[in-house]
Amino acid sequence: MADIATTYNEDVLIKELGYDDHFHDHHHGDKYQSSFISHYIFSMDHKIIARQFLITGIIWAIIGAAMSIVFRLQLGFPEESLTWLKPVLGKWIVVDVNGIGTLAPEFYYALVTMHGTILVFFVLTAGLSGTFSNLLIPLQLGARDMASPFLNMLSYWFFFMAGIVMFYSLFLSTGPFSGGWTAYPPLSALPQASTGSGTGMTLWLVSLTLFVVSVLLGGINYITTVLNLRTKGMSLWRMPLTIWAFFVTAVIGVLSFPVLASGFFMLMMDRGLGTSFFLSEIFIEGQALDRVGGSPVLYQHLFWFLGHPEVYIIILPAMGIVSEVLAVHARKPIFGYRAMVYSILAIAFLSFIVWAHHMFMSGVNPFISNFFVIFTLIIAVPSAVKVFNWITTLFGGNIRLNTPMLFAIGFVSMFISGGLTGVFLGNSTIDIQMHDTYFVVAHFHIVMGVAAFFGMFAGIYHWYPKMYGRFMNETLGKIHFWGTMIGAYAIFWPMHYIGMAGVPRRYYSFDSFDAFKHFADMNKFITIAAIIVFAVQLLFVINFFYSIWNGKKMKVKNPWQATTLEWTTPIEPIHGNWPGKIPSVHRWAYDYNKDEREFVPQYVPLEEGEVGDH
């Protein structure tokens, strides 16, 4: 490590130049230091709420990943007995006379559905955006807390309730919902179409409606805080890219989740009140239904109007985190800061006009698809700009290759690999063959699954000291990184080939088709890789919880020598974040190795003739 001599006495600088908001002049009924319940459970402090989101997200991630292991066992080892899972899965493991246990197809589909729902919404939306928006927006902006701490608390508890309802649905005798995380009607609308479409689907809808409430409460809060609670001098163009990403993510969420909710309400009415928004001309279970005039495609429009922005809700926070982590550990300004902001905005805007690229083969008028192809492929331009800027940020740096940095680099690799396959799928002509094959599974798992996780891990390892005052273990972190990096590619790279062979996704078994059944070895390989990666994640979980109490202690306030304001708060977090005045800001967030100074924090005033914005 290069020996870094640059030090700043932030206490003095903040005391002299900071902004006095008279926060500590009057009593706040200081919730932070009151009872256990109001401190740790019904907390209104953004730092606690961030940790609540994170730990809840980790628990859901373990559940969702464990589900994927079970269905991967079915796909990789269809001949092996799963009787040993019977104590856990009960009647969903059907044991024949020879004692060979098989996973019931209904439950296979339930697992696939729950895996998707949990990972997309509970882990990569709430767990990622919820954690880091909460932690970093006030801290990096120089705010005492969120604009509405109370709504912030409600946001977490609505998410928690959504989780409780979803968790309960796992134990229904008819099983949880099993019609795919996209929940297309009529399969999701008609209880007679699938066992999971009964109570399981009802609870799925209730859970996700609660979740939408949570996202909206959180999102409104994030937007308000960013717009109104920036400290003195923190102009929009001085905000770190993390904040830009969380801000835009919240805007996207607030604009798109209500559309999903409207789709859910119509679906609820179709299920319960006999309406026909999404149903028409259906004959099922020997009976012609008295439902005409609706269109199942309408639901798909409503769903994907959220569904596509949703993938950016997942990936933008990861992008913001990675931008920050790359700059801090490369000891360089992020390359092309303004271009990065504009590309975030461009991606956000475009994310609203590309939704029907999920529906090229859904019976939409093919003429309409022309527009969606054009808009979809335009997204590749801002995405490419971001990738080039990240790589150029490394150029000429003095890079610390520690765990957060490795995950940030891994993120860029994953985003490239997964993003490029999007160029295939966004082109409707290729999508004719690739739609709903394993090629799609490979694409979105790499680009928004693994990549988003990498961004999340980079953020956790990087801000762990800020959250818990200790570091996570570096050796275990590196094992975690390499296991995940190599393992994730081992899982998802081969899926491209399976997809190119034409194998459809969401198949319980490939044996009935000559064209699909010749990949048994590859499927075995993928399953083994998935089990190893899962084990490596458990390593992370152990590291995470062990380090909370036993990790290496953070001895200085700013261990990464970063420029942003969160590192000026005391090591022991306090209510209101700063003990005295809040720091005022004089420059952008990326003054690394500028004019012979190793780094210049944002609260350091400009020298004569120095430019503070770039």
Add this chain to the structure above:
Amino acid sequence: MSTGFIAILILVILAVVVVQIGKISDLAAKIRGEEEVAQQANDTTAVWLVGFMVLFLIGTIWSAVYYKDVMLGYGPHSAASAHGGEIDGLFNATLGVTFIVFFITHVLLFWYSYKYRSREGNKAQFIAHNNTIELVWTVIPAIVLTFLVVKGLVAWNNIMPDVSEEDQYLEIEATGYQFGWDVRYPGNDGKLGTKDFRMINLANNSLGMDWSDDKSIDDIVLGGTDQIVLPVDTTVRVRITSKDVLHNFYLPHFRVKMDAIPGLPTYFIFKPIKTTEEYRQELRNYPEWNEPYDVEDPESLPRWKEFNYELACAELCGKGHYSMRRVVKIVTRDEYETWLAEQKSTYMTTIRNTEDDPRLGQLLDVEIKERAQELRADFKNALDSEKAEDKTILLRHVFYDTGSAGLSDLSKYELDNLTDILKNNSGVTVELAGHTDSVGDDATNLEISRNRAQNVLNYLTNKGLDISRLSSNGYGETAPIGDNGTEEGRAQNRRTELRIISQ
């Protein structure tokens, strides 16, 4: 229970081991000096990153070669439809472009991570932005993507538009249901009849076809597991529908995929260019396709011989989603015509003359034509034959109202045909003979048979035949041709015959 306990124990031990690894590494770092350890770790990690890059990039190329058989457009995975080549070509063009980007960005990402790793005396440069280079890497992707978009949309707009009235095409219909497909052919008229989901009846009308629509009469429904047969080099428009939930009509070898939606028919148009047999012969050239079909049975036929095009479902539709397979067989046009001629219309085999038949008590044009042909053939045989017994023809479709001598409505078709035949054979004189079964007393039977024959004669003379060529007679129950002990035999005995007297 004990296995569960052991599993938990192993997990706990592993956790302890992991924590100890962490502790030891921390301790070692403390002993050797954190700075020095961090520097070493940095160097090691940098080397690992480059090593990973090399292996990863080699791995991507190696895997592509290893799985070359699934490369679109390559040998055993070439498209079997006219438009499929366009899709494969665009896929490969995109693959080329994206691989270049993938390769360059990955080399730079990992190489920079290695080259600019933190080292003693190294100092990072302050580079905030560079407008020229940013413009370059915005414009270049834009140009490349424009190329791909244009190429893609040209292909898309060739493939997807619907057929027009003037086009020559074969239209078939595929209807998905949980969990299978009904495939409907239009029959000789080339047109699919209308259908309505309210008319679906699982016993004899799985599609809800409207039997009163004349276009439905010759439609052929292939249910169950029958192979879908299609002619090569023919434009096929598949009308795609669903009965219950969403399905997707997916023909991987033909690059065909489209959702099946209840209440909203979709379509896909494609032209098969290789018969199943031709495709098999192509596969024969690849060693892996010469391996036995059943891996566990080395005696089984080679894979290429067992090859079939397949129809699959590609939209999650419930627990049996993975099993909606149908074999698609592409044959020459001649073979197709032969096959089609062998297929029986669903209406004629399952509905005709049942209580669900809206034409119950009516004759179809096709039946009238058939009967005319049949009668002409019988008449010609009788004329041509030398034997006296061959001179008698059974009028199969002449019937009377029960218990009386009045002609039934449908008899007129046969008698009209007979009128035409006799007009065309003006030198022929005939006798019309009535027969009954043995039920009832002899005198009554004789009487009724005479009256019936007389009524036939009257009908013919009313149609303008010369009375001098016709005579009528009743034989009662005296000349049975079947066993009067059975209902079947009695039905045979109740008949009207025509005997050629002179020609």
